[in-house]
Amino acid sequence: MLRVGVIMGGDSSEREVSLMTGREIISHLDPAKYEVRPIEITRKRDLPQQLAGIDMAVIALHGKYGEDGTIQGTLETLGVPYTGSGVLASSLCMDKNTAKKLLRYEGVETPDWMLLTSPDELENVLASEPLYPLVVKPNSGGSSVGVTLARDEQSLREAVERAFHWDDEVILEQYIEGEEITCSLLNGEYLPVLAIKPNGEFFDYTSKYEEGECEEVVASLDPDTAEQVRRAAELSCRVLKCSVYARVDVMLHQGIPYVMEVNTLPGMTRTSLLPKSALAAGLSFSALLDRIIEGSLAERRREYGLVV
Incomplete structure (x- = not known):
């Protein structure tokens, strides 16, 4: 059987979603095909020791350090095949x-947008009389954490403040x-x-x-x-x-x-x-995971020669 480690948790704003994803994956991995080990991490340095004896990592992380290429690069350095896209696509x-x-x-x-690298830059945006509504979101993140639809100046100010709480760069995007x-x-x-x-x-x-x-x-x-x-x-x-x-x-x-x-x-x-x-499409959750694992093993062999 393939020894699979499901990496979940992490320390991003999407930790709770990652834990939900990880638990759902674990519950649907076929026990006749895989020996499954849950790997819940809070810090990246926890990972190498927990990967001992693992043939493949199923990445169930979301957000920074999980989807941005960091964990993918770490796994490549350690020689551990993993699921999903590689470092470049992730970043x-x-x-x-x-x-x-x-x-x-x-x-x-793609909708028009502008990038704010500091909350102070919002004043220049307001001076230009922006066209509302605007979607305000952290530049790096997902799961709609910190995302707000702003329809006027006051809600825009509040939305930008909220988004900067989650990231040091913020996107203002035209609402389509x-x-x-x-x-x-x-x-x-x-x-x-x-x-x-x-x-x-x-x-x-x-x-x-x-x-x-x-x-x-x-x-x-x-x-x-x-x-x-x-x-x-x-x-x-x-x-x-x-x-x-x-x-x-x-x-x-x-x-x-x-x-x-x-x-x-x-x-x-x-x-x-x-x-x-x-x-x-007629694929059960378990069959979907099989396809992801099979495709990922083929991709890692093609890209880096990582084999099980």
Whole structure:
């Protein structure tokens, strides 16, 4: 059997989501195929000792040090194969400002944005009379932690303050009104596109992780729009060097897909989108994990010669 270590926890703002992802993964790994060891970390230096005897690491971390290439580089240095994208893709996708620049350069539609590197820079933004609403989010992070929709100056000030609590750089992004969808990649194939219908104003942390706060269904797209979405997702993953699996979040506005961001380690909790998309394709959670592990082993062999 393959000896698998599920790395979860960490010390980012998404620690609790990571623990949910890790526990869900552990509960669905086939005990007939894998000898599973939970590895809950709080500090990076805890990791090497806990990896002793492990054939492969299943990364269930989210946020900084988990999705930004840090843990991937550590595992490569230690010679331990791991799941998901490599160092470069992880670091590019975690930095929203850099990812959006690359996407726009390659012709992928993405909402207009600006980067704040200090709270003081907000005064210049306000002086330019920004067009509301604006989506305010930490530049490096996920799970909608610290994300707010600002509709006026007061709410913008509060949103920027909240986002800087989580990161030292903040994105102000044009709000695109339309149908929110997500497109998942698995070993070069695209799973059914899901439409996201939150109960609240937008797809925030509560909508993502509280059961009953959001409805996700297979999107009803006409053939032309479906092809545009697929091309945008495919190009985004290619530009950002993603491999094995990823989730591309898109807002459809007047038939145009605007790529919001690309997730290299999308959530795998009970309410997460990737397992739901896989299920719509006829893949159980356990089968999805098998595909991720198989694809990741092949990718690590191809990239670095890491073998089990």
